[in-house]
Amino acid sequence: MTNQEILEMQKIACKVRIWTIEGVFNAKSGHPGGSLSAADMMTYLYFKEMNVDPKDPKNPDRDRFVLSKGHCCPALYAALALKGYFSTDEIKILRHIGAMLQGHPDMKNTPGVDMSSGSLGQGVSAACGMALAGKLDKKDYRVYAMLGDGECEEGQVWEAAMFASHMKLDNLCLIVDFNGLQIDGHVNDVAGLEPLDKKFEGFGFEVIKINGNDFNEIESALEKAKTVKGKPTVIIANTIKGKGVSYMENQVGWHGKAPNADEYKIAIDELNAQLKELEG
Amino acid sequence: MKIATRESFGRALCELAKTHPDIVVLDADLAAATKTDIFKKEYPDRFFDCGISEANMIGVSAGLAACGKVPFAASFAMFATGRAYEQIRNSVGYPHLNVKIAGSHAGISVGEDGATHQCCEDLALMRTIPGMVVLNPADHYEMTEAVKAAYEYDGPVYIRLGRLAIDTFNDPDTYKFELGKGITLKEGNDVTVIATGLIVNEALKAVRALEEKGINARLINIHTIKPIDKDIIIKAAQETGRIITVEEHSIIGGLGEAVCSVTSEYCPVTVKRIGIDDIYGHSGPALGLWAEFGLDAEGLEKRIVELMK
Numbered sequence: 001m002t003n004q005e006i007l008e009m010q011k012i013a014c015k016v017r018i019w020t021i022e023g024v025f026n027a028k029s030g031h032p033g034g035s036l037s038a039a040d041m042m043t044y045l046y047f048k049e050m051n052v053d054p055k056d057p058k059n060p061d062r063d064r065f066v067l068s069k070g071h072c073c074p075a076l077y078a079a080l081a082l083k084g085y086f087s088t089d090e091i092k093i094l095r096h097i098g099a100m101l102q103g104h105p106d107m108k109n110t111p112g113v114d115m116s117s118g119s120l121g122q123g124v125s126a127a128c129g130m131a132l133a134g135k136l137d138k139k140d141y142r143v144y145a146m147l148g149d150g151e152c153e154e155g156q157v158w159e160a161a162m163f164a165s166h167m168k169l170d171n172l173c174l175i176v177d178f179n180g181l182q183i184d185g186h187v188n189d190v191a192g193l194e195p196l197d198k199k200f201e202g203f204g205f206e207v208i209k210i211n212g213n214d215f216n217e218i219e220s221a222l223e224k225a226k227t228v229k230g231k232p233t234v235i236i237a238n239t240i241k242g243k244g245v246s247y248m249e250n251q252v253g254w255h256g257k258a259p260n261a262d263e264y265k266i267a268i269d270e271l272n273a274q275l276k277e278l279e280g
Numbered sequence: 281m282k283i284a285t286r287e288s289f290g291r292a293l294c295e296l297a298k299t300h301p302d303i304v305v306l307d308a309d310l311a312a313a314t315k316t317d318i319f320k321k322e323y324p325d326r327f328f329d330c331g332i333s334e335a336n337m338i339g340v341s342a343g344l345a346a347c348g349k350v351p352f353a354a355s356f357a358m359f360a361t362g363r364a365y366e367q368i369r370n371s372v373g374y375p376h377l378n379v380k381i382a383g384s385h386a387g388i389s390v391g392e393d394g395a396t397h398q399c400c401e402d403l404a405l406m407r408t409i410p411g412m413v414v415l416n417p418a419d420h421y422e423m424t425e426a427v428k429a430a431y432e433y434d435g436p437v438y439i440r441l442g443r444l445a446i447d448t449f450n451d452p453d454t455y456k457f458e459l460g461k462g463i464t465l466k467e468g469n470d471v472t473v474i475a476t477g478l479i480v481n482e483a484l485k486a487v488r489a490l491e492e493k494g495i496n497a498r499l500i501n502i503h504t505i506k507p508i509d510k511d512i513i514i515k516a517a518q519e520t521g522r523i524i525t526v527e528e529h530s531i532i533g534g535l536g537e538a539v540c541s542v543t544s545e546y547c548p549v550t551v552k553r554i555g556i557d558d559i560y561g562h563s564g565p566a567l568g569l570w571a572e573f574g575l576d577a578e579g580l581e582k583r584i585v586e587l588m589k
Contacts, residue, residue, distance in 0.1 A: 060347070060348065066343075106374075106375070107346070107375050108375055108376065114346065115342070115343070115346060115371075115375070116370070116371070116374050116375040118370065119366060119367075119370040119371075121335075122335075122339050122342075122367055122370060122371045123339075124339070125335070125336045125337075125338070125339020125340050125342070125343065125367070125371070126339050126340070126342045126343035126346065126371055127343060128336070128339070128340050128343060129339065129340040129341060129342060129343020129344040129345070129346070129347070129351075130343040130344070130346060130347050131343075132328070132340065132343070132344060133343065133344050133346075133347030133348070133349055134347070136304070136325075136326075136349070137347075155335070156333075156335045156336055156339065156367070159330075159331075159333035159335060159336035160336050160339065160340075162331070162333070162336075163330055163331070163333070163336055163340065166331075167328075
């Protein structure tokens with residue numbers, strides 16, 4: 001990526017973060033921490049990587065994205081709205097009665113959402129099914145599934161991982177948003193997740209470790225994943241939970257809490273200042 | 281002809297797959313038992329063994345359905361609907377994906393394997409999921425047609441299969457399966473017996489025996505537990521004044537309570553439920569267990585007479 005391209009990605013990612021905060025603030029609930037950590041990778045996927053068209057969201061040849069850590073949908077909704085799937089006005093009524101945008105992704109009613117998710121662990125299996133369908137139909141679309149680090153405590157993740165490598169699903173790329181925190185604390189204090197790379201290696205995956213808040217590293221990982229044949233890839237992306245909002249960064253308390261009016265103003269001011277700086 | 285409905289299921293899938301290339305079949309290391317191995321032999325490229333991981337199997341099915349396939353996912357009823365309940369609810373039911381779930385070895389007629397494998401809760405669990413169609417066919421011919429109907433319905437379907445080989449009683453020349461419609465197997469106005477699944481055959485023998493003793497019972501076969509046929513139940517309640525339900529399932533949450541929910545709202549009459557009371561089963565030969573639990577023809581006959589007193 002050229003410096004100019006990186007700058008463009010950073011601007012979009014900043015807007016994704018702004019709309020994430022708008023959504024969660026107006027909903028008075030939701031999950032800002034993991035949305036902000038994943039914002040750069042979702043931006044890259046929707047604005048550079050994936051073959052998708054907001055005017056044709058059901059195209060059978062499109063790439064698929066499953067947000068297995070469904071609670072981080074504020075960032076997904078922001079990316080989809082900025083991409084043109086629906087108006088950003090929808091984000092202002094996220095989680096409200098009658099709103100299209102649900103507290104967790106709903107594929108039936110939200111254009112661009114490829115799988116309903118929210119119950120952790122389940123999206124990985126669905127992504128396997130999508131990748132398998134692609135193999136059966138001899139289509140060359142790719143399937144991306146993003147999961148949380150804490151989510152890897154779910155047994156179903158490993159059932160799905162075993163299945164993915166057994167079926168040689170090299171059109172499947174998992175991305176673990178490794179921000180290190182889950183509701184009850186640090187992932188390694190809660191359930192001893194590490195060594196996660198060795199676990200996935202043992203399950204037959206190509207493992208790539210990156211800084212998930214760095215666009216160059218995101219790009220090179222996703223490019224490399226496309227060259228891997230005969231097995232699935234997992235990108236373990238170290239990220240900062242709450243990235244972009246100073247008081248949320250690396251704070252476990254911001255996993256699933258909305259900012260109050262004062263906190264909201266600080267967050268939006270900070271993100272707007274970052275955007276202004278990027279726009280020069 | 282004696283044949284288990286799991287065998288009928290495997291054969292029907294295989295037949296249907298000839299003309300419907302979108303059908304794929306998944307199993308969780310029980311293909312030889314659920315009889316999806318019949319399909320596997322014929323269509324190895326469209327069969328996927330997920331190993332002993334029912335939760336993943338249901339999720340993979342959801343992903344396949346999201347890409348236009350029509351997956352039939354099979355396991356024992358206990359594990360398909362019990363272990364993977366939440367996957368069915370959230371990954372299949374909520375997005376209303378076109379996944380067909382087959383639960384074999386249902387009820388106590390699993391026999392010797394005992395309580396851990398005798399699922400008497402599957403119908404109850406599946407009934408609670410919005411948009412889920414719940415089928416419990418009674419014999420070979422009914423199962424064959426039910427599989428076709430499940431395929432034709434666009435959305436999630438649960439089909440209950442039995443282990444035990446049982447006599448066919450439907451006439452293949454006249455049999456007609458209509459999703460959501462009960463079938464009157466015998467007319468009568470003294471009482472209505474409403475039965476479902478493998479036990480329908482036993483109920484049929486029981487009501488015929490009762491006729492010789494002067495009790496003229498109506499017998500209705502409910503193959504679609506959900507959506508249930510309200511009309512046939514209301515009519516039976518109005519015309520016979522009392523109903524006895526018979527199922528190889530917990531009396532909690534199955535056919536009996538589905539019938540009660542119709543009668544209590546539209547035509548309150550006394551409904552007595554025969555099934556598995558609020559207890560677990562145990563090991564033993566299938567027919568011996570049916571007799572012990574009062575679900576064989578003889579037992580049903582006795583209990584119907586008692587309940588009518």
